[in-house]
Amino acid sequence: MGEIEFSKPLAATPTPIPGLVVFDLPVHGDSRGWFKENWQREKMTALGLPDFGPVQNNISFNDAIGTTRGIHAEPWDKWVSVATGRIFGAWVDLREGPTFGAVFTAEIDPSTAIFVPRGVGNSYQTLEADTAYTYLANDHWSPDAEYAFLNLADETAAIDWPIPLTEVEISAKDKAHPGLADVTPVAPRKTLVLGAGGQLGRALHATLGDAAHIEYATRADLDVTTGDLATARRWRDYGTIINAAAYTAVDTAETPEGRAAAWQANAASVATLARIADEHGITLVHISSDYVFDGTADGAYTEDAAFSPLGVYGQTKAAGDIAAATAARHYITRTSWVIGEGNNFVRTMASLAERGIDPKVVSDQIGRLTFTDDIAAAITHLLTARAPYGTYNVTSSGRARSWADIARDVFRLAGHDPARVSDVTTVEYFAGATTPVAPRPLNSVLDLTKITATGFVPGDVDAGLAAYLAGSGERSGAE
Missing domain, CATH: 3.40.50.720 (NAD(P)-binding Rossmann-like Domain)
Incomplete structure (x- = not known):
């Protein structure tokens, strides 16, 4: 099990994907456990986070190591974090523009969060059992919304998954997603x-x-x-x-x-x-x-x-x-x-x-x-x-x-x-x-x-x- 880094200062780090920003979160722990402010609007917008107005909070619980989900790009912004456990996250820019296809990966534990802008494909693989993956979204899910998907094994993105995809559980739907060459880029709002x-x-x-x-x-x-x-x-x-x-x-x-x-x-x-x-x-x-x-x-x-x-x-x-x-x-x-x-x-x-x-x-x-x-x-x-x-x-x-x-x-x-x-x-x-x-x-x-x-x-x-x-x-x- 990975060790959580306690008492990091709140900080924002840009990534090569425009708008995709990693945040270090202060986690305060003692013999009873730990506490963190997972989402704090005033402090985080002061660091440059868009005031994106979340309206929905979702949690995905994963009981096994190697659970792999994605790559999904939704027509809304997301604030992704981990409540318990640890993930390897991979993000691919699926928006129209010069950075279409750009990839960023990082490990995320409770002391880290990431802001995922609309149209950036999101995916993760659990590195610990009993991992609770949580995210805020600034729109309600709708079957009428337009989504974009990318295959987890796409050779162009070439994501270096810690656990080979042949050894993990992936849904049939995720396996059927297209390669990058066949993805319709997400248009701006x-x-x-x-x-x-x-x-x-x-x-x-x-x-x-x-x-x-x-x-x-x-x-x-x-x-x-x-x-x-x-x-x-x-x-x-x-x-x-x-x-x-x-x-x-x-x-x-x-x-x-x-x-x-x-x-x-x-x-x-x-x-x-x-x-x-x-x-x-x-x-x-x-x-x-x-x-x-x-x-x-x-x-x-x-x-x-x-x-x-x-x-x-x-x-x-x-x-x-x-x-x-x-x-x-x-x-x-x-x-x-x-x-x-x-x-x-x-x-x-x-x-x-x-x-x-x-x-x-x-x-x-x-x-x-x-x-x-x-x-x-x-x-x-x-x-x-x-x-x-x-x-x-x-x-x-x-x-x-x-x-x-x-x-x-x-x-x-x-x-x-x-x-x-x-x-x-x-x-x-x-x-x-x-x-x-x-x-x-x-x-x-x-x-x-x-x-x-x-x-x-x-x-x-x-x-x-x-x-x-x-x-x-x-x-x-x-x-």
């Missing part, structure tokens, strides 16, 4: 982009591409305001939801019909998405707005500034932020003055310049443009870098300016006299309006310190505007 028909949705499509595990849904495909959202998809198959769907008719939101639609799309549906995300361990990415603030701050707004929306649109966006933040895994990207493919302020000003029209443009609202491909790039960065969950301001970088200043920049870059643009205050601009007008924040400048600290570099607003107008790699996306 799906990413769903909602609002795919809008400006930002199109920018996300251009950034994320058409991989099989990425799904795009327009409102016609999946209306987030319907009551059956919770059953609209087999959500356990999804790893990320990017919610680019929103009600953005700022002024119409001030009408009775618009108010109801805005609250449903921007708040109620987000609350439903947050519940879905929590129930299925999904990361929710939600798009926020500078309209959650009243624009009276002296400087740039940080992510933790207090909400103070002026109008219905801003109120619904603030409520949506609060709802999205209830999801354990969430990124809220707060942005302003969005420019992408389709009708927008920049294209309107360029059109006026070409047609010889000299506009009066608001000069007392200050902010920065945000090109939709910058938002898409920031979202991709947050997800791939596994940045801490939370809210991140995302705009283009550079000096803040007024809408009138931007209009003059557009005229100049389009080869026209910027002096043709004249200033007007917000009050003057909307004076005499015959339809409802939403109040606008005068200061929409968002602080970018937090997003840049993650390693993301927002695009320069001047370079972005010039490229946009020149049609160089034309920007695609929406609010």
